[in-house]
Amino acid sequence: MVDFSFWDIARNLLLALRWTVALSLIAFIGGGMVGLVLLIARLSKLPGVAHGVALYVQIFQGTPLLMQLFLTYFGLSMLGVDTSALFAASVCLTLYASAYLTEIWRGCVLSIPRGQWEAAASLAMNFREQLRYIVLPQATRIAIAPTVGFLIQIIKGTALASVIGFIEITKAGQMIANATYEPFLVYGCVGLLYFTLCFPLSVWSRHLERKLSVRH
Amino acid sequence: MSLDFIVVLGQWPMLLKGLALTCLLTAISAPVGTCLGIACAWSRVHGATWLRAMVGTYVEIIRNTPFIIQLFFIFFGLPAMGIKLSAETASILAMVLNLGAYACEIVRAGIETTHPGQIEAAQSLALNRWQIFTRVVLPPSLARVWPALVSQIIIVMLGSAVCGQISTEEISYAANLIASRTFRSMESYIIVTLAYLGLAVALRQALNWAGPRFIFGR
Amino acid sequence: MTMHTKTPNTIPLVDIRGLRKRFGTNEVLKGIDLQIQRREVVCIIGRSGSGKSTLLRCINGLEEFQEGVLTVHGQALKINDPHAMRELRQNVGMIFQSFNLFPHLTVGQNVMLAPMLVRALPKLEARRRAEQLLARVGLAEKFDNRPDQLSGGQQQRVAIARALAMDPEILLCDEVTSALDPELVGEVLQVVEDLAEQGMTLMLVTHEMNFARKVSDRVVFMHQGKVHEMGPPDELFNHPKTPELQQFLSAL
Numbered sequence: 001m002v003d004f005s006f007w008d009i010a011r012n013l014l015l016a017l018r019w020t021v022a023l024s025l026i027a028f029i030g031g032g033m034v035g036l037v038l039l040i041a042r043l044s045k046l047p048g049v050a051h052g053v054a055l056y057v058q059i060f061q062g063t064p065l066l067m068q069l070f071l072t073y074f075g076l077s078m079l080g081v082d083t084s085a086l087f088a089a090s091v092c093l094t095l096y097a098s099a100y101l102t103e104i105w106r107g108c109v110l111s112i113p114r115g116q117w118e119a120a121a122s123l124a125m126n127f128r129e130q131l132r133y134i135v136l137p138q139a140t141r142i143a144i145a146p147t148v149g150f151l152i153q154i155i156k157g158t159a160l161a162s163v164i165g166f167i168e169i170t171k172a173g174q175m176i177a178n179a180t181y182e183p184f185l186v187y188g189c190v191g192l193l194y195f196t197l198c199f200p201l202s203v204w205s206r207h208l209e210r211k212l213s214v215r216h
Numbered sequence: 217m218s219l220d221f222i223v224v225l226g227q228w229p230m231l232l233k234g235l236a237l238t239c240l241l242t243a244i245s246a247p248v249g250t251c252l253g254i255a256c257a258w259s260r261v262h263g264a265t266w267l268r269a270m271v272g273t274y275v276e277i278i279r280n281t282p283f284i285i286q287l288f289f290i291f292f293g294l295p296a297m298g299i300k301l302s303a304e305t306a307s308i309l310a311m312v313l314n315l316g317a318y319a320c321e322i323v324r325a326g327i328e329t330t331h332p333g334q335i336e337a338a339q340s341l342a343l344n345r346w347q348i349f350t351r352v353v354l355p356p357s358l359a360r361v362w363p364a365l366v367s368q369i370i371i372v373m374l375g376s377a378v379c380g381q382i383s384t385e386e387i388s389y390a391a392n393l394i395a396s397r398t399f400r401s402m403e404s405y406i407i408v409t410l411a412y413l414g415l416a417v418a419l420r421q422a423l424n425w426a427g428p429r430f431i432f433g434r
Numbered sequence: 435m436t437m438h439t440k441t442p443n444t445i446p447l448v449d450i451r452g453l454r455k456r457f458g459t460n461e462v463l464k465g466i467d468l469q470i471q472r473r474e475v476v477c478i479i480g481r482s483g484s485g486k487s488t489l490l491r492c493i494n495g496l497e498e499f500q501e502g503v504l505t506v507h508g509q510a511l512k513i514n515d516p517h518a519m520r521e522l523r524q525n526v527g528m529i530f531q532s533f534n535l536f537p538h539l540t541v542g543q544n545v546m547l548a549p550m551l552v553r554a555l556p557k558l559e560a561r562r563r564a565e566q567l568l569a570r571v572g573l574a575e576k577f578d579n580r581p582d583q584l585s586g587g588q589q590q591r592v593a594i595a596r597a598l599a600m601d602p603e604i605l606l607c608d609e610v611t612s613a614l615d616p617e618l619v620g621e622v623l624q625v626v627e628d629l630a631e632q633g634m635t636l637m638l639v640t641h642e643m644n645f646a647r648k649v650s651d652r653v654v655f656m657h658q659g660k661v662h663e664m665g666p667p668d669e670l671f672n673h674p675k676t677p678e679l680q681q682f683l684s685a686l
Contacts, residue, residue: 337534
């Protein structure tokens, strides 16, 4: 049995960490863009759209992320798209994030009192202007804390991409644990790395919530 | 590209077995995890400093690491320390610890919004601290946070899909097995996903019915 | 109508000597000396901030005091002794301004809870007692209702029944009608008056001057943390001795 040093383990994990961060950012930014579009569509009161988006959200919030990943991976292959694990994980996590983010942001918009909309409307602003100049700026302020909070969920969600073969730190950890017969140490380190990514965000999110929601 | 669901549905005994285990895992973890959460919430509000620090550390570790890593650590990592658990036991333990941490924060929020007048009234009636917590503070607190708690239980139930990765024979494991047997991956996963969706809806209904009836009387 | 039959006891039921209480650097009670006899009805009046409610809350240990001695039924108050406090609170009942009924229990369960938990009364007996007490405050038919289905006045009467269920020797009433709509005040005051007539020892912090005049044996006027004037209601209301009391009464 080859003797692995702690540094060997750490180095491999840190290299894989890049991919965890990359996938998280893809999902967060992509999911944010899609989520914003869904939000505006839902608020625009176009017929059927609100129900469609609600259904979309229900599906993503009512099914396991693991199943969503499997379905995306095999579904894309079936559609003839040349799928790598990274591509499938990116698509799936982007849609997953968009569903949750659109719901979080919808909650923030709904918490803006009706009176704000009415005041803007009585100043002859149309829907787009009401949204852009009056409602969204206020809603954004409330939305920052829970959005940062959800980023933590995304980072943790990337761990499941390991199951469809994507090599981020969970997959790397599995491979290293099998090679070194040191699962306690390896998974402990993997946990520590996730903690290092997520804990500062947790603290920041709580700080933001205190700071930005007091002035009501 | 054609989808053949019949082949997959033909494997219904395996699906049913998996579904049963998923339900069992949830049926055990939900109450135990919630009780753990309540105990931790109490500790964070009323406990000694060392206890608060310990519980706080536990909560932060669970909430800032993925469930799959917690599961792997318990199932693969603990044997190195001499603690060897079966796949089912490891799954339940991981689910309980996971739910406990989240439930702690949810219940804590409920406890901390108790009107001080309620506690004063109970004190004036000579109730002791245990009686005040269990009979006066906790039931309305649980009522207040019930939607959030139910959502968290459902999240843990959905998260149990990951337990199939350590060969726990719940329904996602059944999906993988059927997929490899019938070569019908999409159909297997679609059916199992629908099963989870159905479970999530049923679980929410059941908990929203049971809560007022058995736990907080309203 | 004031109390006629008063049996003076050898020791007062509540004996307060030299009580001082601070909130941080703000001294709210600046040396209170007060004795309450059994079966006495004492009303405490004064401006907000004069320390009336704080004094009441010291008597059943909801507030801690820094100096002085407070003795209830011969026992000195030991706030850090949970056992002693439990004993005390079985003898001293309290009614709050905001009722504080338990929202997750029915009216009947609210009244039954403490006797069952603290005195280990069997359920059947507790239920009978609760029914009796609710009948006494005129709410027998509301036994199975929830608190939020009742008006404010009804809720406060339930709160009184709940406190009476523990068979206390003295009832502390902290502005029990201040949170009620005017038309509901009367029904609560009627219950309190009935209790006074039946011989209950009462200490009331109240703004209801007519009620105080009618029901109390003694009125205590508090000003800036001290007992400023004290005496039978007729004397205090008709012949106030100090300018502060005169000012307070004229502002009503």
